[in-house]
Amino acid sequence: MTTATLTYDRTGATGRVTFPRVLRSEWIKLRSLRSTVWSFAIVIAVSVGLAVLLGLGIPAATGAVPADVQVRGVLQASLFGTFFGQLVIAVLGVLVISGEYSTGMIRSTLTAVPRRLPALWAKAVVLFVSSYVVGVVASTLAFLAASPILASKGFHASLFDGDVIMPILGGALYLAMVSVFALGLGAILRASAGGIAAALGLILLLPIVFTIAPLQWMHDWAPYLMMNAGLSSFGLGSFGGPSPLDTGQQMLVVAAWAAVSLTAGAILLKRRDA
Numbered sequence: 001m002t003t004a005t006l007t008y009d010r011t012g013a014t015g016r017v018t019f020p021r022v023l024r025s026e027w028i029k030l031r032s033l034r035s036t037v038w039s040f041a042i043v044i045a046v047s048v049g050l051a052v053l054l055g056l057g058i059p060a061a062t063g064a065v066p067a068d069v070q071v072r073g074v075l076q077a078s079l080f081g082t083f084f085g086q087l088v089i090a091v092l093g094v095l096v097i098s099g100e101y102s103t104g105m106i107r108s109t110l111t112a113v114p115r116r117l118p119a120l121w122a123k124a125v126v127l128f129v130s131s132y133v134v135g136v137v138a139s140t141l142a143f144l145a146a147s148p149i150l151a152s153k154g155f156h157a158s159l160f161d162g163d164v165i166m167p168i169l170g171g172a173l174y175l176a177m178v179s180v181f182a183l184g185l186g187a188i189l190r191a192s193a194g195g196i197a198a199a200l201g202l203i204l205l206l207p208i209v210f211t212i213a214p215l216q217w218m219h220d221w222a223p224y225l226m227m228n229a230g231l232s233s234f235g236l237g238s239f240g241g242p243s244p245l246d247t248g249q250q251m252l253v254v255a256a257w258a259a260v261s262l263t264a265g266a267i268l269l270k271r272r273d274a
Contacts, residue, residue: 019118026122030096030130039092040130043175044138046088047081051142052149054080061154072235074150074157075167078143079236082171085138086178086227089131090203093182094195096123097265101190116269120187124180124262131179135172143168170234170247174254178203181226181258187265203227229253 030036054077065073097120100106113119143159150156157164185202186195203226210222222228223243232243233250243250 017113017115017118019122022113022118022122023125025112026119026126030123030126033095033099035092035095035099036130039088040134042088043081043085043134044141046084047078047138047142048145050081050084051077051146055146055149058150058153058155060152065154068163070155071157071161071163073155074143074147075164075235077146077150078139079167079171079234081138081142082135082175082234082236083231085135085175086203086230087200089175089179090182090199091196092131093127093179094186094199095192096127096183097186098190098192098195102192117266120183120262120266120269124183127179127183128176132172132176135175136169139168139171167234170251171236173251174230174233177254177258178226178230181261184258184261184263184265187269188261223250224253226254226257 058073058077097106100109109119110116140159143157143164147157147159159165159168181203182195182199185198186192189195189198207222207225207228210218210225213219223232223245228243229245229250232245233247233254245253
């Protein structure tokens with residue numbers, strides 16, 4: 001009598017944990033959340049709505065308007081929604097990870113990905129790409145909504161002009177980095193309320209405090225705050241007046257805020273119990 005031996009491919013049957021698989025899992029989780037759909041929908045709706053309102057509110061030109069002023073006027077209307085969109089994206093960034101702590105789902109995530117950090121990197125990649133795409137869509141739709149209104153008032157701009165498309169892409173990149181910054185705060189604090197308060201405080205309230213404080217060093221450091229650098233990078237302006245930094249330096253400042261937050265979150269995720 002012979003004995004049959006059952007063999008199987010361990011790499012295929014056990015389903016090794018690979019980064020593409022973790023990435024796919026995080027994408028499924030992100031798009032399955034109602035908060036994600038609502039947050040992205042709000043960003044688009046606010047951007048388009050404010051663009052239309054600003055377009056209607058800008059008075060018609062009474063004479064010849066320089067080309068750069070025309071482009072600036074259309075861009076201001078098209079990108080103004082980014083100011084409010086960053087707050088929505090920040091809330092979503094915190095909830096992506098803090099929601100798992102509040103429901104206990106983080107234990108399942110870390111059990112499936114025992115090395116932990118790939119799960120955080122996957123969340124960051126998925127959130128970054130999604131926020132960037134939504135930012136591009138929101139600003140593009142806002143431009144398409146505002147440009148006909150402003151064209152009737154003497155302000156003309158082409159979407160495919162480099163002076164238009166680059167700020168639109170820059171605004172979307174800023175939103176994407178805000179999402180990663182907020183994700184890091186969520187990983188640090190592990191609580192939705194605390195994470196949201198910290199994110200909105202650092203993004204929105206800190207620039208206001210640095211602007212109104214009667215201390216020169218705070219005014220000097222104001223351009224290096226996340227929102228000031230981010231909004232100035234695509235021409236929306238900031239608290240505290242003009243920035244001494246160029247566009248590339250401003251984006252590096254925003255990237256540094258996001259990197260520090262995510263790095264701190266990664267260190268604590270690795271060291272603390274779920």
